[in-house]
Amino acid sequence: MEYLIHLGILFAIYSILGLSLNLVVGFTGLLSISHAAFYGIGAYTTAIILTKTGLGFFTSLILGIIIVLIISFLIGLVLSKFKGDYYALGSIGFNVIVLSVLLNWQDLTAGPLGIAGVSRPEILGIDFSNKFYFLILILIFLLIFYLISLFITKSPFGKILKAIREDDGAIQIFGYNILYFKLVIFIVSAVMAAIAGSFFASFVTFIEPSSFAVSESIFILVVSILGGLASLRGSILGALFLVLLPEILRLIGFPVDIAGQMRQVIYGIILILLMLYRPQGLIGEYKI
Amino acid sequence: MDIIPQIIINSLVAGAIYALISLGFNLIYGATKFFNLAHGIVVVIGGYSILCFVKFLGLNIYLGVVISVIISGILGYCLDRFVYLPLKRKKASNMVLLVASLGIFTALQGIISIIFSSQFQSLSENSEQVVFSFFNGFITETQIIILISLVLIGLGLILLLHKTQFGREVRAINDDEEVAKIIGIHTNKIIGRVFFIGSAIAGYAGILVGYDTGLEPTMGLSLLLKGVIASIIGGVGSIYGGILGAFLLGFVENFGILKISGGWKDAIAFGLLIIFLIFRPRGIINK
Amino acid sequence: MKQKKFIILAIVIIIIVAFIGFSFKKTNKNYSNEPIKIVALFPLTGGLASYGEPAQKMAQIAVKDINDAGGINNRKLEIDYQDHKCDPKEATSIFQQALDVNKVKIFTSVACSGTVSAVSPLMKNDNALLLGTIITANKLSGISPYVFRNWASDKNEAKLFADEIKKRGYKKIGVIYEETDYAKGLKLSLEEFLKDSGIEIVSESFVSGSTDVRTQLSKIKQAKVEMLFISPQTVTSGDIVLKQIKELGLNKTALFVNDNIIKAKDLVSKYADVLEGAIGGDYIMKRDEKTDKILAKYREAYGVDCPQTNICSGVYDAINLLADAIKSKGYDVAGVKSYLESVDYAGISGQISFDEKHDRKNADYSLFLIKNGKAELYNQ
Numbered sequence: 001m002e003y004l005i006h007l008g009i010l011f012a013i014y015s016i017l018g019l020s021l022n023l024v025v026g027f028t029g030l031l032s033i034s035h036a037a038f039y040g041i042g043a044y045t046t047a048i049i050l051t052k053t054g055l056g057f058f059t060s061l062i063l064g065i066i067i068v069l070i071i072s073f074l075i076g077l078v079l080s081k082f083k084g085d086y087y088a089l090g091s092i093g094f095n096v097i098v099l100s101v102l103l104n105w106q107d108l109t110a111g112p113l114g115i116a117g118v119s120r121p122e123i124l125g126i127d128f129s130n131k132f133y134f135l136i137l138i139l140i141f142l143l144i145f146y147l148i149s150l151f152i153t154k155s156p157f158g159k160i161l162k163a164i165r166e167d168d169g170a171i172q173i174f175g176y177n178i179l180y181f182k183l184v185i186f187i188v189s190a191v192m193a194a195i196a197g198s199f200f201a202s203f204v205t206f207i208e209p210s211s212f213a214v215s216e217s218i219f220i221l222v223v224s225i226l227g228g229l230a231s232l233r234g235s236i237l238g239a240l241f242l243v244l245l246p247e248i249l250r251l252i253g254f255p256v257d258i259a260g261q262m263r264q265v266i267y268g269i270i271l272i273l274l275m276l277y278r279p280q281g282l283i284g285e286y287k288i
Numbered sequence: 289m290d291i292i293p294q295i296i297i298n299s300l301v302a303g304a305i306y307a308l309i310s311l312g313f314n315l316i317y318g319a320t321k322f323f324n325l326a327h328g329i330v331v332v333i334g335g336y337s338i339l340c341f342v343k344f345l346g347l348n349i350y351l352g353v354v355i356s357v358i359i360s361g362i363l364g365y366c367l368d369r370f371v372y373l374p375l376k377r378k379k380a381s382n383m384v385l386l387v388a389s390l391g392i393f394t395a396l397q398g399i400i401s402i403i404f405s406s407q408f409q410s411l412s413e414n415s416e417q418v419v420f421s422f423f424n425g426f427i428t429e430t431q432i433i434i435l436i437s438l439v440l441i442g443l444g445l446i447l448l449l450h451k452t453q454f455g456r457e458v459r460a461i462n463d464d465e466e467v468a469k470i471i472g473i474h475t476n477k478i479i480g481r482v483f484f485i486g487s488a489i490a491g492y493a494g495i496l497v498g499y500d501t502g503l504e505p506t507m508g509l510s511l512l513l514k515g516v517i518a519s520i521i522g523g524v525g526s527i528y529g530g531i532l533g534a535f536l537l538g539f540v541e542n543f544g545i546l547k548i549s550g551g552w553k554d555a556i557a558f559g560l561l562i563i564f565l566i567f568r569p570r571g572i573i574n575k
Numbered sequence: 576m577k578q579k580k581f582i583i584l585a586i587v588i589i590i591i592v593a594f595i596g597f598s599f600k601k602t603n604k605n606y607s608n609e610p611i612k613i614v615a616l617f618p619l620t621g622g623l624a625s626y627g628e629p630a631q632k633m634a635q636i637a638v639k640d641i642n643d644a645g646g647i648n649n650r651k652l653e654i655d656y657q658d659h660k661c662d663p664k665e666a667t668s669i670f671q672q673a674l675d676v677n678k679v680k681i682f683t684s685v686a687c688s689g690t691v692s693a694v695s696p697l698m699k700n701d702n703a704l705l706l707g708t709i710i711t712a713n714k715l716s717g718i719s720p721y722v723f724r725n726w727a728s729d730k731n732e733a734k735l736f737a738d739e740i741k742k743r744g745y746k747k748i749g750v751i752y753e754e755t756d757y758a759k760g761l762k763l764s765l766e767e768f769l770k771d772s773g774i775e776i777v778s779e780s781f782v783s784g785s786t787d788v789r790t791q792l793s794k795i796k797q798a799k800v801e802m803l804f805i806s807p808q809t810v811t812s813g814d815i816v817l818k819q820i821k822e823l824g825l826n827k828t829a830l831f832v833n834d835n836i837i838k839a840k841d842l843v844s845k846y847a848d849v850l851e852g853a854i855g856g857d858y859i860m861k862r863d864e865k866t867d868k869i870l871a872k873y874r875e876a877y878g879v880d881c882p883q884t885n886i887c888s889g890v891y892d893a894i895n896l897l898a899d900a901i902k903s904k905g906y907d908v909a910g911v912k913s914y915l916e917s918v919d920y921a922g923i924s925g926q927i928s929f930d931e932k933h934d935r936k937n938a939d940y941s942l943f944l945i946k947n948g949k950a951e952l953y954n955q
Contacts, residue, residue: 002675031383082565085323085382089516090565093558096513100555103782111551112754112782113689114663117696131675206667206693214509218390225387261401268395272371275380275388287384291797294823298789405620408786408811410818419822426824501786502815542790550790551782 005131009203011243012138013196018223018235019149020192025221026229026286027153028185029165031084033217034075034091037098038068038190040212042197044102047115047207057121057128057202064194071098072190076183095214102209114208118201128202138199145192149232152188161185162230165286193220222267225274228284237282242267293425295542301431301500303538304438308493309515310522310530311445312486316364318462318525319482322385326367326392327490328512329400332505334360334491335498336400339409353495360491361484367392368483373476393508401505411498430499437496438531441489445527448485458482462525510554517557521564523571532572536560610653611646611906613897614673616666616684619658622809623686625839626709626886629873630685631656633887636872637894647902654894655679659690661809663756666690667697674703680908681901683893685886687808688712689756695719701908706897706915708889711834711858712760717932721908723915725893725927727938729757729834732856733764735942736831739854740802741772749800749828750778751791751816753808761806761833781816783808788816792823804831810839817846831855837943837950838883847948855943855950860885861925869923885924892922 017039024032042064049060075094082090103111120129121137128134152158163171164178172178201207219242227238246263279287313327337356341347347355371388380388418429449455457478460468469475497503497511514537519525522533537557544556564571615634618627634654641652655673659666666687673679674697682705684691691710698704698721705722707715711729715722740748752762759780766776777798779791795803803825807813813836820826830853836842837855866888873881881887896918897911904910920927928936942953 006672006675031386078562078566082569085386086520086565086569088383088386089323089520090562092513093561093565096558097555097562100552104549104551104555113756113759114693116663116667116693204664204667205671205697206663208664211664218394221387221390258402261398261406264398264401265395266398268391268393268398271391272388272395275384275391276371276374279380279384291793294793294796295790298793407621408815410814419824421824426822428822504784504786506784507786545790546794550779550788553790 002131005135007243007247008135009131009138009199011239012135012142013200013203014220014223014239014243015142015236016145016196016199017193017220018227018239019145019232020189020196021220021224022227022229022232022235023149023152023161023185023189023192025224026231026234026284027158027165028161028182029168029286030079030182030186031088032079032091032186033088033214033221034095034098035190035193035220036212036214036216037075037095038072038193039197039200039216039220040098040102040209041068041071042194043201043207043212044109044115044197045194046198047118047201048108050118050202051115056123057198058123061195061198064198065191068190068194069187072187073183076186076190079186080179080182092214092217095217099209099213102212109209112208112210114206115201116206118205118207120202134203141195141199145195146232146236148188152185153230153232157181157184219267222271225279225281225284226270228281228286230286231281231284234281234283241282290424291546293423295425295546297422297425297427297431299539299542300535301427301434301538302542303535304434305493305497305500305511306514306518306537307438307531307534308434308441308489308496309511310518310534311441311527312489312493313512313515314519314522314525314527314530315445315458315482315486315489317519319458319465319479320372320385321465321525322382323389323516324367324372325386325389325512326396327364327389327486327515328508329393329396330360330364330487330490331494331497331511332400332503332508333363333396334494335411335503336404336494336505337491338495338498339404339411339503343409343411353492356495357488357491360494361488364483364487364490365480367487368480373480393512397505397508404503404505406505408502408504409498410502428500430496434496434500437492441492442527442531445485445489449527454478454481514557517561519571520561520569521571523573526571526573529571529573536572608650610651611901612653612655612677612679613681613683613894614655614657614669614677614679616657616659616669616682616690618661618686619656621658621660621662622811623661623835625810626686626883627658629881629883630708630886630890632877633873633881633890634683634894636869636876637891640872641895641898647898652894652898654683659684659687661687661690663687663689663693667693670694670697670703680704680906681897681911683707683890683897685709685890687755687757688715688760691715691722692718692756695722698722701912704908704911706893708893709886710757712757713764714756714760716934720933721912723929723933725889725896725935727858727940728934729761729856729940730764731940732834732858733761734768735856735940736765736804736854737768737772739942740769740774740831743802745774745801747775747777747798747800749795749798749803750776750806751788751795751803752778752780752806753812754780754782755808757835758806758808758833762804765804781812783812785812786815787819789819789823792816792819792825796823796825800828802829802831804833805836806833807835809835810842813839813842814845817842817849821846821849829853832945834858834940837945840882840949843945843950844948847945850945851947853945854953855945856940857943857950858885858938858940860888862888866923888922888924892920892924892927895922896920896927 021035024030045064046060049055079090102109223238228234316324334356337359338352341352457473518534518537519530522529541553617630657669680703684707686709688710695718708725713728713730716728750762752758781788826849832855834857837857900911900914904914930936943950944953
């Protein structure tokens, strides 16, 4: 049972991440491979605040939101000048730069030594060290984000995003400032990723920069694409599948030491097969 | 400041490696117009092939190099034939090809990790390395081979592209694939060969890196990204551009960390990329 | 189109249900004749597998000896060997899994101080205890009331180095270290001991997994230091550093090496020329006929001698200590903790007791000199 709760928390974290990336890639058509950076900033903000100050989890969430708001605004601004595959490469670049900051600003982050002992939240007297409560808390957030995403995508704002995805030249002619739209959705998505990061830090209690490298961004991309781009339920499905996959492998009896690498092989094959035969993912509606 | 000669040598060697990677990458980009991220893992496979043949099977090193290079080339060819070509037939966009190449990269990297374990492997047997000294800077035999290889391969490629029929056809495809098809060029066949050559060069680069620093299954992404940065800042698709970009990158990286911690190397490299993407997206050559 | 979506959804739900079904089968039952479980966090793969492998082999012999003699109050001792790969992240997730899912409370570990500092904040309210062997970082002294160290703190090693440096009259030294708790910790301790000596220290670092430290070495070379202290975390990174020291022509500089290098006999002989005259530090344990008798069992079982006798005897003692503690006080953290705090145990590695910071008492480092590819005790 404990084990299921553990998996449930991971599922919730990756669902939020998948949702956030889907907003940018699936709905707006911007191939961003940088979300691990915001995930990491959220995680580090919470880790630093919880271990070095007396402030609480929710304070760290708010601080994380503010920091990511600013950073994603700047990054989004620069990225919006790029197109298609250049956008992807530029986003990788920003991921690497943020990672370098996490690695090298050692006074703040302890660099590669990582930050240990990040505690679980405590609000209104409820101690979320109990994993079950933690799971409930994060599921609540998942629900909130799902509803927010639903609202965005079904609104006129969302329709403009889809139009940008299909043909941003045309939509500009109609007088829409596409920069504004791209930026807003990028920032919203980054904030969601950051909050997922905060939960992650509290959950694993020890974080280090290598968890937020480009490979993690690629993994989040797989979650989004697998589930189905432009399908919110798809991201949830993708997260479910990809969190369960390593466990299924382990149950089948793959030796533990190659399980990690086997996962990579499978992710890669999933991507290839998806692109070849089902680019819209499991239940998506948009083929990139 | 007598550290300068050493930094210059470090920059030249780094630049040469990046240049070799970008040569293959640019060749493929020129013909296909998409970012083939699987290029990075071909580099790694080249290195591990030679590990197999020379260290584990005890083959003569020259033979090992030839076989490894051919294996890399064939791998690239197969990727085109079995993944990219079918995708292009389905009118896949560049992003789809990029994601597919990402999938190939991830899957193959996992397989290499499983076969060879994630441990670092050194190709040089003993600690004996012939070392030469220039003005207080030290350069090893392997590093000299890297520099010479770049010159030879670069020249070879230029000759190939400008003095042969094959080269002409490749350049025609680079300019406009549709038109090339119309005038009767078998574009798929030519592109297949381009993949072979580009990947063979990549594999060779992997062998050199293996001898220079060593092998690790995860080194592909970093090398690939540097090669891509070199290509973009040089002017993507251009052979000369790639080489220029590569050396620029090598120098900026190594001189950049003279005063600050070495951990910022990657950030400097990508910072350079982003600056170019903003201000001069067509690269130094400005095609 | 809708049909396809439905089918996919249905398949996924079936997989989930099947999965949940499987998981419930794995519940942990706790009968009183079930074996007593200890989790061992060893570096079975990765750059320090040369420690983890003999540690595991020796631990298996210890377990067999204990069980042959009746086990722990007639229950069998069982060790669950886990690979921390010298990665604090890996160690944390193994630890949490063992704690939460498998309800294990007693842990033992080998090497990689970073892994211990990562899991120690998770031990509270008597929920877990760890007895570690060959964990040397100074910051582990007293890091948690639930962590015990069956080894010497390398603060002593740093002091010995500092004394030797001052004795030799060096005015400018270089340090190249790996960014880990252990390797960096040693450098920090050294700097602490050289604080008011007026000796200039040029330091450069590299991240775990780096394959190219040439720029760092070039900077050190430019600074024209009289001595270079090398502090890598693993044999692998030590290999890379030494190779590039040679390539850059730094091998004329006097070298000091940390205990991971001096223990790595293959590395020391491979770089015999570079390391000729180098000074290193290590903690040696007592060795007498009692020790030899147990070490002979290793040879008997595996056909080779234990390549790191200190680790083997240390681990053998650690397992026995934990078994005795559980026998005496039950599988209870508070009980085992109080037992260890007051124990005075005649182990095969010497007399073992712990000081108020839970470090092994009377454990001290010695200096070594490398000559002809071998390390020998250094008589100053």
